[in-house]
Amino acid sequence: MDTIHSFTPVWVILTSSVAALLIALLGRWPNLRESCIFAAAAIKLGLLLSLAPAVLDGKLYEFEVMELLPNVGLAFKVDALGLLFALVSVSLWIPTTIFSMGFLRPLKRHAQTRFFFFFAIAISSAVGVAFSANLLTLFIFYEALSLSTYPLVTHHQDDDAIKGGRKYLTYLLGTSIALALPAMIIVYQQTGSLDFANGGVFADGTSTTLLVVLLVMFLFGFAKAALMPFHAWLPGAMVAPAPVSALLHAVAVVKVGVFSIIRVLTGIFGVDLLANTPSLSTIVCVLAGFTLIVASLIALTQDNIKSRLAYSTIGQLSYIILGVGLATKSGIAGATLHIPMHAFGKITLFLCAGAIYQACGAKCISQMHGIGRKIPLTMTAFFIGSLCVIGLPPTGGFVSKWYLLTGSLNSGQQWAFAVFLTSSLLNAAYFLPFVYKAFFSSPSDEAKWESAKEPPLLTVVPVLITAMGCVLLFFFSGKLYQFADKFVELYVSK
């Protein structure tokens, strides 16, 4: 396998940190400040795209900054999965920033500079996770992400925000310190290595009990993936402003959680070990399958639109974990593809929720009868986003679900097929009636929505961009599949 020694991955990570500094300095001039963000995002995207051809050609970019512990360094490696995840995070950073401008400025929100500053740091951390070559580097950026998003979650600084923030940190820091960290140290103590490698790091004959314990510690330790019962932080974090929920809690933060789990399952345990040790694979699948169904059921009961989306996210994250847990080629490919597909779908939905709130101040689904006729653009985008999350054509979600379903049939866990289908039905059940009522039923007496109108351009345009993205992903899914294929090729031997 070819590796290219290059500093570019580090530059990609640093661009948004540098942008963060500029944002802090330019706080007094909002326009200049935000142009900085766009410039940084464009540079970052450009750099990422420049890495793509070689990665799709099967090469890896590597760079070790320094050694931190014997045999474990602060090191970066860009493979197809990491690059895909970084591309998704960075490309969605742009519409979210436009949306933030449209959302925060008219409401005269305070501390916008702080908001954009920590946002940029969070993006850096997410890309850092994506490019980590070993578990320690990943852990460093994982923690940086938890800490840098705390000020975003508590942005409103009222009692609810403080409470949500407290929950956020308790879950994320608590699990990572109490479970993921010791698991990582035990792996290091056992094997002397933390590098992500095809086939994992464990020697043959490692006791299954130890493996099971470590697996569970990792699955729950990366609580950003919101596996039940460590999911409650996600609905709690919905007190954050809409753009934060959109980018961080549909894309960056939660995807970093599942990304970490994918890395651990493929690079530390190894797909072969997973496939050959039924107990390991079953644990992953059962935990994820349970979360998937239960979260979808809870989502049905939520009236607040953001908490419904939050529970939907919890379920969708488990799709990805379940896909990897199947330990088959198409399962892992489907899981990989589900990262961008769900990201685009869910960010559209979250941005729409923000736009609806801005248009008429409504937060609850039961208030929104007939709203579709007042804000048709926003609601159409919402419809497309929900199609993507449910997994219906012509949106990207269909493609990833296709592979996931195929993967479940090829594996030893055929029941997962039923779980996927049931959950898709539940997804449809919690999104489509809402869309139907928004367009076709008449407004209730209390809420006539006479004054409601489409929100300002800066809010609507990003919503439409991401909705369009959902559709485009369907038609260009072949390109994305190349990434998934390269990743599978690298980590699945059979």
Next chain:
Amino acid sequence: MTVQLPIVIILGPLLGAVLAAFTGWFRPRLSHPLVVIGLAISFAAALKLVFIVADAGAQKYWLGGWGPKQGHGVVGIQITVDYLNTLLLAAVSGIALLTSVYTRRLVDTELAGRQRYFYALFSLLVTGLLGITITGDIFNLYVFMEIAALSSYALIAYGRGRAYMAAFNYLIMGTMGACLYLLGVGFIFAKSGTLNIDDVSAIIPALRQSQALFVGFVLILLGAWAKMAFFPFHGWLPNAYAHAPTASAAILAPLATKVAVYTMLRIMFTVYSIDYIIHSPGIQSLALYLSSLAIVIASFFSLTQTNLKKLASYFVLSEIGYMVGGAWLANKPGLTGAMVHVVADAAMTSALFMAIGCIVYRLGQAQLDDLKGVFFKMPVTMAAFVVTMAALIGVPPTCGFFSKWYLIQGAAQAGVWHFIAALLLSSLVKAIILFRIIEIGYNRVPHPAIEGNPAIPRNEAPLSMLIPTVAMSLGLIALGLATNTLVNTIIANAVPTALTQ
């Protein structure tokens, strides 16, 4: 010239102390600069020695040239700079130097009119601590221990209110510790006929069965534990540090206990040996349980504290559990972790008390409830505070993360799961406390940037305090990134060879 460097380390602060006390009679303003100069010389020498030791191994120095003579026993006192103590020497003198700069404004307000006594005692304390660390003679170590202890009693008693009582408690406990230590030294001397560490360690393996040596070992261990406020001898410490003047706490908290831990390491691994430790398994498991208990209990107490200084004192207590536990794991990663943590914790505690000192200087007190809005008043100080707390929690890439890594790795290797649980619990508790402080200091005030809310004027600590504080907290990150290099070049060589095979 470099041959004389080891003694320069002690002479700097010793002369500084004498001159500060002497010039204080007619030129009180000279005391502070004299002490700073003495410490700077000491730090320069210690730093140079780190490089020399890393290249060439241990440096030995005979006081007054009274080396061993053919046919006679050792009479003179030897001082040694080797892999085990060179980093600590640099840390102690470096932290003392920064703290001496840092404390000037604090002392001017807290101890107006008594500055020269304070600085003389300060410098004498540092002399004692450096002496304990550098000496190669177990009786000489006792002498320096008393020098350090007597000056710290006085430094604590300078505080207001209950400081006298706290200092008295400390005096009782400290004297007991010193007595136990001295008794232990007596046992060793009676059996081996020498006080020189190199000689004693050469003789001890032949006397492994000796009950007297074992009693001596236990006595010294208890003495060191009392000195370092290890559970259950910890009662004196929180009050002593909380009621002491902030300037005294800033120098005592980071250094005094760490040097006592070093004493324990020195006795365990170079006077006695790793064999000796492994073959006294009763003590080993006792020490490990006590370490876990120390960490857990100190963590719980820290949760209930309402005063920032006292809170920080409980942190000191729990960190002692880390180091003692790491040492008694008696394996390579555990011992590495303990040695890294001695240096890392000295730096972290120093940064913590410096940040608290800045807060106390401006707010006049350090009750948690008084911290409302402190992030707006003192943003730079609080940034340093957050970095320091992150290091104490063990967030990578600060030094606290790496020492904890080695400790947990050692505990996993030895299968001491309760120690891992205690370490993780302590991290979590510190995280809770950090975010409690962030909530009080940042979120519990109407945000000044929102229209209509009152502005909170900035009121940072003076630069002479702020710069050392920020430097120290940035140093925590630098130290973290340098951990691997330090371990490879120095600390790995201090681990007894029996463990590295």
